[in-house]
Amino acid sequence: MKIALIAKAEADNPKTYTSHKNKVTYHPENLFLSEEDKSALEFALQLTELKKGTIDVFTFEQNEAAERILHEALAMGATTATKVSAGNINDPLLQNQIASEFVHYLKENNENYDLILTGKTTSSAFPAAIATGLGISFYDYVSMIDTSLNYEMKLEKGKITGQCVLPAVIATLDSINVPRLASFTSLSTAINSSINNVSFKTSDEGVTSEIVAKPVKNEKAIFNLDQDPKATQKLVEILKQNGMLR
Amino acid sequence: MVPIYYIQLEDKNIDEGHNSNNLAGLDSNFKGKKEVLVFSNHATEIKDKYASSGVKTTIYQNENFSVTNLPAVTNTLRKIFVDKANSLIVFDKCNLGNSLGSQLAAVLNVPFIYNAKDICCDQDHIIVNQDIGKTQALRKITLNDKAIISLSCNGVLSHSKNEVDIIDWECAETNAAAYVPEANSSNDLAYAKVIVAGGKGLGSPDKFKPLATLAQKLNASVGATKAVTDQGWIDKNRMIGISNLSVAPDVYYAFGISGAVQHTAGMTKSKCVIAINTDEAAPIFKLANYGIVGDANQVIKQLNELL
Numbered sequence: 001m002k003i004a005l006i007a008k009a010e011a012d013n014p015k016t017y018t019s020h021k022n023k024v025t026y027h028p029e030n031l032f033l034s035e036e037d038k039s040a041l042e043f044a045l046q047l048t049e050l051k052k053g054t055i056d057v058f059t060f061e062q063n064e065a066a067e068r069i070l071h072e073a074l075a076m077g078a079t080t081a082t083k084v085s086a087g088n089i090n091d092p093l094l095q096n097q098i099a100s101e102f103v104h105y106l107k108e109n110n111e112n113y114d115l116i117l118t119g120k121t122t123s124s125a126f127p128a129a130i131a132t133g134l135g136i137s138f139y140d141y142v143s144m145i146d147t148s149l150n151y152e153m154k155l156e157k158g159k160i161t162g163q164c165v166l167p168a169v170i171a172t173l174d175s176i177n178v179p180r181l182a183s184f185t186s187l188s189t190a191i192n193s194s195i196n197n198v199s200f201k202t203s204d205e206g207v208t209s210e211i212v213a214k215p216v217k218n219e220k221a222i223f224n225l226d227q228d229p230k231a232t233q234k235l236v237e238i239l240k241q242n243g244m245l246r
Numbered sequence: 247m248v249p250i251y252y253i254q255l256e257d258k259n260i261d262e263g264h265n266s267n268n269l270a271g272l273d274s275n276f277k278g279k280k281e282v283l284v285f286s287n288h289a290t291e292i293k294d295k296y297a298s299s300g301v302k303t304t305i306y307q308n309e310n311f312s313v314t315n316l317p318a319v320t321n322t323l324r325k326i327f328v329d330k331a332n333s334l335i336v337f338d339k340c341n342l343g344n345s346l347g348s349q350l351a352a353v354l355n356v357p358f359i360y361n362a363k364d365i366c367c368d369q370d371h372i373i374v375n376q377d378i379g380k381t382q383a384l385r386k387i388t389l390n391d392k393a394i395i396s397l398s399c400n401g402v403l404s405h406s407k408n409e410v411d412i413i414d415w416e417c418a419e420t421n422a423a424a425y426v427p428e429a430n431s432s433n434d435l436a437y438a439k440v441i442v443a444g445g446k447g448l449g450s451p452d453k454f455k456p457l458a459t460l461a462q463k464l465n466a467s468v469g470a471t472k473a474v475t476d477q478g479w480i481d482k483n484r485m486i487g488i489s490n491l492s493v494a495p496d497v498y499y500a501f502g503i504s505g506a507v508q509h510t511a512g513m514t515k516s517k518c519v520i521a522i523n524t525d526e527a528a529p530i531f532k533l534a535n536y537g538i539v540g541d542a543n544q545v546i547k548q549l550n551e552l553l
Contacts, residue, residue, distance in 0.1 A: 017383035024383045092357040092376075092387055099352075123344035123360035123396070125351040132352035140345040153423075155262050156340050157431035160314050162423035209387040211378070222521075222531060225540025232548040235520070235538055243364065244497050244518050244536075245400060245464075 001053030003044045004113045005078065006130075007069050008089075009061050010034040011121040019213035026211075031065035033072040035174045036119025042179035043145060043172065044117055045077045050147050054079040056111075060089035060098065067195060075182035075190035086200035091209050094202060095126045101200035103133030116169045131169035139164055142172045247278025248372055252301070252336045253323065253346070256286040257313040260425045261432075265338045266295075267439040267496075270465045271401025272336075273300040277367060283326070285319050287311040289412045300406040306415035314423040316346060322415065324353045332391055334372060339398040351394045359387055362397040400440055400496060402463055402553050433491070435484060438467035441495045443486060443513070445471040447502020447523055447542050451479035456546050457501060463553045469493065471509045487512040502542035505530030 009016075009031035018025050044055045057073040059066050062085065070081035086098045106113070116134075118127050120141060131138035143154035149164040154173065164170060182190070221238050223231035239245035252272055255263025264284075272280060282303040286292060289307035296303040306322065327335065327350075335350065337343035344360045351358030359374050363384065366373045374395055376385040430436045442461045444454055454468070461468045468484060475485040486493055487509040498516035503509060505521070505528050513519070514533065521534035522542045531537055538545055 012379040014380040014382075017378055017381035019382040090378075091385075092359045096352070096355050096357070123348060125348035125358035125360075128345075128348040128352040132349075138349065140348070141341045152426075153341075153345075155342050155425075157261055157437055158425055158427035160423050160425055162314075207388065207390070209385050211383050212386050214377075214382050214384050220535050220537075222526075222534065222537045222539065224526070225538050225544065231538050231540060232545050233552060235536060236549070236552050238536060239520070243399070244520070245402065 001047060001051045001115070002111075002113050003047065003053060003055045004111070004116045005037065005041055005044055005055060005057045005073065006116065006118040006127070007037045007041070007057050007059045007061075007073050008034050008119065008121050009065050009069060017211065022213045024211050024213050028061075028063050028065040031061065031068065033069045034119050034121045035179075036121050036172065037069075037073075038076065038119070038179035039174045039176050040117040040119040040170075040172045041073055041076050041078060042177050044115070045180070046147055046177075047115070053114075056080045056082065056113075058082045058084055058102075060084050060086060070195050071187075071190045071193070072182065074193050075187045076180065077182075077186075080196065081193070082196040082198055084198045084200065087202040088208070089126060090122070090124070092124070093207055093209055095124060096129050097202050098200065099126055099129030100133055101202065103130060105198065105200065106134070112167070114166050116167075118169070118171050120171045120173050127169050127171045134167070134169075137165050137168040139168060139170045142170055143175045145170070145172065145176050247369065248367060249279040249281070249333045250276045250336060251327075251333060252280070252282045253319075253343075254282060254284045254338075255313050255319065255342070256284055256288065256292050256305075257311065258288040258291065260313040261427075262313050262425075263338075263342050265340075265398075265439065266465050267400045268338055268398060269296075269299050269301070271399035274401050275365070275399045283323075285311060285322070285415070293410050293412065297407060297410045298405050300408055302408055303410045305410065305412045307412050308415045308417040311415070311417050312425075313342070314425050315417065316342075316349070318417040319346060320349045320353060321418070323350050327354055327392070330392065334389070335392075335394045337394065337396040339396045343396045347394045347396045354392065354394075356391070357387070357389065357393045359389075359393065359395045362395040365395070365397070398439065398496060400465075402465075430491075433483060435467045435469055435486070435493065436491055438493065438495050440464050440466035440497045440499075441469045441486075441493060441513075441516075442466045442499040442501065443469035443471070443503060444474060444480070444501050444542075445503030445509075446473045446477075447504070448474075449502070449543065451477075453543055453546075454480055456543070456550060460499075460546055460550050460553075463550065464499075466497075466499070471503055471506075500530050500534070501546060503530055504528045505533060 015030040144152040153160040337347040494515035521537035
């Protein structure tokens, strides 16, 4: 069985971007393989242990974060690791283009994966775009999946259940399993393992999004009705202003 | 102004895919041409709900439609939007909305911005801000062409009448997927986006009537403390706290609630807390983002008049 994993950094780390006096600083040193991708990789390992196969890990993260993520994946048991340089994968304005280039790369290299897994760190369109480009099934928000590919898709008040039809792209939550820990020996081996490098040229004409500092939120607003008869009116105004009430 | 299309799913057998709070907020959040597109299997039963939303609505009706058949919705939306010029397609900020939004964005080859924080529209383009996880940064995205977003916006129902068209829709055969509801899925309080909760500070059970009126205006569910449900002022299944229900709404209004830990343990996941209590030292104000020190019943009366 041929499996690909698209590995990403933890999206929720508050230390990834810090801001001071409206200047935003990016901290790639705080980026590690996400818990969701660890769980996705654990599922891939369980499948290949059962059905024999390989796991090729790709990351679109950049700089030191990319190597760290790939080494972690190799230490857990991935077969190969590839760093893809293709622009900012987190930019919604670039995702479709990057996905298209990745699909083109897979087709050119006859990489016919049975399964492409990715951890659901964010709700980006990237996995769906890959599935559409390859013309294969897409399963999203998978909160449970077994080695027979019976799955559950988590919704607000319940879940959709079914069986995955391969080939497919599956975006999984970290609830699917508890990933194994890499041993010290495998970590040492992984750090010395080679990482493949691939580059896609994305268009220079494309508009990109901007990273800006979050505006400083106002302190909480507590009014006193005895001292200010218009307290309720002021509360309504501030709620409307801050989007709690339109 | 860029036209806005809001997508909803209404399945009589599965309570997923629609959000009355977003519908209420749609009219006041967005200027210019707006339309709601609803995919349903019981159009005549839901027609009145959309007829008083204040926004023109088209209901695509097929009695065999199911929320488990998302490809049918994506395929139809692709046909509707593939040739449409600059437009903004809006889904609810939830797993279903995000999944549909991302799949539609992939087939239309347009950007998808999930969980949009706020939006600014002008004549020619739209600027969307998106939180970057729990960091101190935002992603600012300028959209010059067709795009898809998911967001959550609360509002007050306008109750103004609008046009609703029902179109028969050809939907492909359902797939083999099934839906399994959560144990408490029928409890509206458990999944409410806006909650108005009353405590002993309201004084008596009949004070829950104006609270219910306020809840209707805010499209909210009514909750209560254990002290109140133990007295029999309101049904026990309305209790929020350790002994019953934990909730995580976007907005939580606490009227006459002191903030005892047995209650607050059930609502600390609320994104925004608004507290009204006569005691300025009440623990609830430590959790509150906004509030009023004053008589809760008087504030409820004033809110009912203002909204």
